[in-house]
Amino acid sequence: MKMLSAIWDNLKGLYSLLVGMCITGRYFFQPLKTVHFPRDVVEPENLASYRGPLELARGKTDESKTRCISCQMCAKGCPGNCITVVKSKEGKNPVTWLYDFTLCCLCGACVEVCPTAAIQFSHRLYLVSTSREALVLDLLKDLEERVAAGPLPAAGAGTPDAKKPEARMPDAGGPQKAAGGSAAPDPEG
Amino acid sequence: MSNFSFLNPFGVLDEPGTYMGDFYSNNFARKAQAGNVILNLGPQHPSTHGVLRVVVEMYGEYVVRSEPVLGYLHRSHEKMAEHKTAYGFLPNMGRVDYLNAIGWNWAYAGACEQLAGIECPERAEYLRVIAAELNRISSHLVWWGAFVLDLGAFTPILYAFDDRELICDILQRVTGSRLTMNYFRFGGVGADGDDLFFSKIRDFIPNMRERLKMYKALVTDNVILRRRLEGIGPMDADLCVRYGATGPLLRAAGVPRDVRRSIPYGIYDRFDYEIPVAETNDNFGRYWVRLQEISESLKIVEQAVAQIPPGKHIVDKAPKPSWKLPPGESVFSVEGARGEITVHVISDGGKSPYRVKLRAPGFSNLSVFAEAAEGTILADAIAILGSLDLVIPEIDR
Ligand code: SF4
Ligand code: SF4
Numbered sequence: 183m184k185m186l187s188a189i190w191d192n193l194k195g196l197y198s199l200l201v202g203m204c205i206t207g208r209y210f211f212q213p214l215k216t217v218h219f220p221r222d223v224v225e226p227e228n229l230a231s232y233r234g235p236l237e238l239a240r241g242k243t244d245e246s247k248t249r250c251i252s253c254q255m256c257a258k259g260c261p262g263n264c265i266t267v268v269k270s271k272e273g274k275n276p277v278t279w280l281y282d283f284t285l286c287c288l289c290g291a292c293v294e295v296c297p298t299a300a301i302q303f304s305h306r307l308y309l310v311s312t313s314r315e316a317l318v319l320d321l322l323k324d325l326e327e328r329v330a331a332g333p334l335p336a337a338g339a340g341t342p343d344a345k346k347p348e349a350r351m352p353d354a355g356g357p358q359k360a361a362g363g364s365a366a367p368d369p370e371g
Numbered sequence: 372m373s374n375f376s377f378l379n380p381f382g383v384l385d386e387p388g389t390y391m392g393d394f395y396s397n398n399f400a401r402k403a404q405a406g407n408v409i410l411n412l413g414p415q416h417p418s419t420h421g422v423l424r425v426v427v428e429m430y431g432e433y434v435v436r437s438e439p440v441l442g443y444l445h446r447s448h449e450k451m452a453e454h455k456t457a458y459g460f461l462p463n464m465g466r467v468d469y470l471n472a473i474g475w476n477w478a479y480a481g482a483c484e485q486l487a488g489i490e491c492p493e494r495a496e497y498l499r500v501i502a503a504e505l506n507r508i509s510s511h512l513v514w515w516g517a518f519v520l521d522l523g524a525f526t527p528i529l530y531a532f533d534d535r536e537l538i539c540d541i542l543q544r545v546t547g548s549r550l551t552m553n554y555f556r557f558g559g560v561g562a563d564g565d566d567l568f569f570s571k572i573r574d575f576i577p578n579m580r581e582r583l584k585m586y587k588a589l590v591t592d593n594v595i596l597r598r599r600l601e602g603i604g605p606m607d608a609d610l611c612v613r614y615g616a617t618g619p620l621l622r623a624a625g626v627p628r629d630v631r632r633s634i635p636y637g638i639y640d641r642f643d644y645e646i647p648v649a650e651t652n653d654n655f656g657r658y659w660v661r662l663q664e665i666s667e668s669l670k671i672v673e674q675a676v677a678q679i680p681p682g683k684h685i686v687d688k689a690p691k692p693s694w695k696l697p698p699g700e701s702v703f704s705v706e707g708a709r710g711e712i713t714v715h716v717i718s719d720g721g722k723s724p725y726r727v728k729l730r731a732p733g734f735s736n737l738s739v740f741a742e743a744a745e746g747t748i749l750a751d752a753i754a755i756l757g758s759l760d761l762v763i764p765e766i767d768r
Contacts, residue, residue, distance in 0.1 A: 195594040205589045206526055215533055228540065233547035259692030261459030289462035289553045290561060291692045303547065 224307070233288045234306040236281050238325040239299060246329040248322060250300040252276045256292035265292060276322070283309070283317040395440045399426045407435060412753075414443050421763030425740070425756070432748045437741050444767040452727035457483055457718075458557065458692040460727065465551035467729060468765035470513055473499075473506035473542075474707035476555040478714040479727075481636060482703035483557055486696055486716060494682040495559035496638045500675045501572065502542060502554055503705075504668040508579070509538040510708035511661045514760045518658070519590055521757035522599050527590050534582055537575050544568040557694070559685025569676055576673050583666060591662065600655035604755035606743050607652055614742075615735035618710025619664065620759065623649045623656035630706035641678075642671045657758045696724055709733050709760050733759075733766040 217224055241247035252269035264285040268278040293301050311317050400409050407428050414424035422443035428436040448467055452460045464479045465472035477499060484491070491499070512535045516528030539549040545562045546552040554561050590596055606616070608624040621628055629646045631639040647663035649656030696718035704713040710732025717726040736759045744752040 191594075198593045198595070201588050202593060205585060209530075215536075228543075231544045231547060232549075259458070261455050261462060261692075287462045287466075287551075287553070288548060290547065291458065291462075294561075295692055 226305075229305040229307060232305050232307065233290070233303040235283045235286065235288075235304055235309055235319065236292065236301050236321065237304040237328070238279065238321045239302050240325070240329060245333065246326050248275065248279070248300055248325055249298040250276050250279065250296075251298055253297060255295045255297065256301060259291045259295045260286075261289060261291065262287055279321045281319045281321050283319055284314055395424075395438075396426050399428070399436075399438055402436070403428045404430075404435070406430075410749075412756075414440075421761075423737075423761060423763050423766070427744075427749070427752070429749065434744050434747055434749060434752045437744050437752070439737055439740060441737075441767055444763050446764070446768065448768045449727055449729055452724055455723055456692060456694065457696045457716075457724055458690060458694055460724070461555065462551075462553045464555075465548070465553045466764070467768060468707070468709070468731070468733070468762050469550055470510040470762055471506055471708040471712075471765075472550070472552040473503045473554060474705055474712050475714075475729075476553065477503055477637075478703055478705045478707070478712040478729075479716075480555040480557060481705060482701050482714040482716045483696060485703055486699055486701040486718065487557070487690075489558045489686065489690070491559055492683045492686060493680050494563070495684050495686075497675050497679040498545070498560045498564055498684060499555065499637055500639065500642075501564070501672055501679075502545065502552075502560070504672045504675070505538050505542060505572070506552070507708045508665050508668050508672075509535045509542075511665050512538075514661060514708075515586070515590075518757040518760075519596070521753055522596065524590070524596070527586070530582070530586070530589075534579060537571075537578070541568065541571045541575060544571065556685055557690040559683070559689060561685075563684040569679075572672060572676050576669050579669055580666070583662070586662065591658075597655065599751075599754055600653065600658055600758075601651075602653050602655075603751050604654045604743050604747065604758060605652055606739055610739060610742060614739045616710070616739045617732050617735065618707070618760075619657050619660045620710065620736055620739065622647065623660045624652050625650045630704050630711050634704060636703070636705060639671075642674050644668075644670050654754055654758045657760075661760070695720060695722060707732055709762065709765070710736060729768055731765045731768060733761050733763075737761055737766055 238248045238250065241249055250267065251274040252267050254267060257263075257265040257267050262282075262285040264282040266278065266280040266282075267276045269275075270277040288303070290303070293303060309317075396409055396411060403409060407430050410427045410429050412425040412427060414422040424440040424443065426438050426440060427434050446466075448463050451463055455463075461476070461479065464475040467475045483489075512531040516531030519527040542552060542554075543549050545560070545564050545568055546554040547562075606620060606624055608621070608626050610616075611621045611624050611626070617628070625648060627646050627648045630636070632646055644667045647660045647667060649660050651659075696716065698718055698720035700715065700717040702713060702715045704711055706712075711730070712732060713728075713730035715726075715728040715730070716724050719725045740756060740759060744755050747755065
């Protein structure tokens with residue numbers, strides 16, 4: 183009796199082993215699901231809702247002008263104190279808009295609180311640096327560069343709730359360049 | 372130092388007190404019997420899920436005594452709360468327990484809302500339930516993969532992460548992040564779900580049900596797994612109650628306690644779901660309860676997505692970042708993936724809360740380990756540790 187049950191046990195074990203092998207074998211022949219990062223990147227649709235470091239939205243009339251009115255709401259509301267906005271002497275527009283990405287927890291308080299919708303999350307996934315200083319971003323300069331690089335493809339994409347990613351996906355050499363370089367904002371497009 | 376010898380590098384105790392180690396192991400070794408070995412599991416060992424360290428006294432292959440050593444991941448979240456505004460502490464909640472960010476979001480937002488008397492719009496309540504249940508599923512999936520990995524099977528964790536990625540995609544749609552989600556606001560949620568969000572969930576539910584069948588065939592019915600789990604690591608209801616262990620641990624001991632049922636919060640009373648309870652009171656019971664909870668959560672999500680009403684996702688005049696909590700105190704509990712999460716907020720009406728106490732379920736669950744692992748062999752002790760579903764950042768806070 184004891185021997186019979188031992189044999190039965192072994193058969194059961196063998197069966198569950200076979201079931202496992204079958205399942206693993208089936209998945210072995212299915213297409214690859216992972217993205218092999220440096221050679222391949224995540225498709226842009228997936229990044230549309232991803233919160234990357236902040237960027238300034240394009241102005242309504244003059245695209246290279248920020249909508250920011252230096253009201254300091256974002257700087258006061260930020261739990262990480264990562265925003266520095268300095269108002270210009272002449273008008274409302276800021277002369278400096280510094281953003282320390284090392285301190286930012288991407289909580290969204292600044293984006294929600296801004297009365298003019300001047301800030302939005304970018305979808306930059308590949309921003310890396312070896313120094314802290316390089317991650318303190320000058321967003322005014324960044325805005326100028328982005329506008330200089332070309333207009334947005336879709337209308338209304340400058341608002342924070344727009345789901346269209348800007349042309350941020352690096353081409354074949356993109357990620358490596360961003361990873362290796364010390365310059366903080368990664369190359370456009 | 373002088374007692375160290377290369378013939379005896381692991382500190383076999385010829386006489387108590389001769390072990391060469393740090394403060395914790397020396398202190399622990401003082402009570403050890405001569406001839407027993409003191410072994411450090413962790414803090415860098417992969418099977419301890421993060422930086423948990425457990426000092427064990429071994430008699431041959433058997434665990435005589437054990438003691439968890441904590442604090443390697445302490446980030447003083449509670450102290451941070453005293454220096455930030457109530458709103459500014461919200462993002463911290465996603466970081467306390469990285470696998471169950473939404474549960475903590477809810478506990479803190481709930482405590483503050485209770486104190487200030489803020490009511491959520493209907494739609495926000497539904498969105499909260501959807502996010503919390505999806506997050507529970509993803510947390511259980513990671514636990515499932517890691518637990519089976521502890522037991523020596525590598526493949527299942529890859530399947531678990533495959534499914535979890537889909538949940539991350541869904542939650543990223545509304546929260547913007549994949550791990551440290553900061554979704555809840557006082558009086559609602561951060562963003563409304565769009566059509567893509569809901570259609571992704573509708574696709575995900577049948578997909579996940581199919582996968583659960585596969586999980587059952589691949590892992591749950593596997594004889595090796597059964598032998599490793601069944602009858603191992605008994606933790607009866609009395610033990611769980613003494614240490615304050617909650618969640619799947621308590622339910623696997625036959626106590627049907629789930630905060631969603633016993634102290635209903637949000638709109639959980641509107642859904643039809645069951646609280647899985649196992650009577651077997653062993654590792655397999657805890658395994659079974661968690662897998663069952665995945666399918667119950669799927670049921671809740673399905674109903675919530677079908678019933679969600681149109682409307683606003685956050686109240687008008689929702690608190691701003693500079694908002695001050697009214698004076699008073701409030702306690703709010705939610706059922707997290709690991710057990711009962713309780714947040715106790717005390718405010719004196721100042722800029723920041725006066726004190727925020729976070730009750731992490733993992734901490735109480737871990738304290739059961741020393742007693743449960745007593746007298747088991749080391750490999751079973753690892754299985755018991757895995758079945759507790761520990762997330763170290765939550766324990767250390
Ligand atoms: S996302 Fe949060 S932490 Fe980052 S800058 Fe905005 S308010 Fe500050
Ligand atoms: S809240 Fe908006 S408008 Fe005010 S300073 Fe910040 S970015 Fe500028």
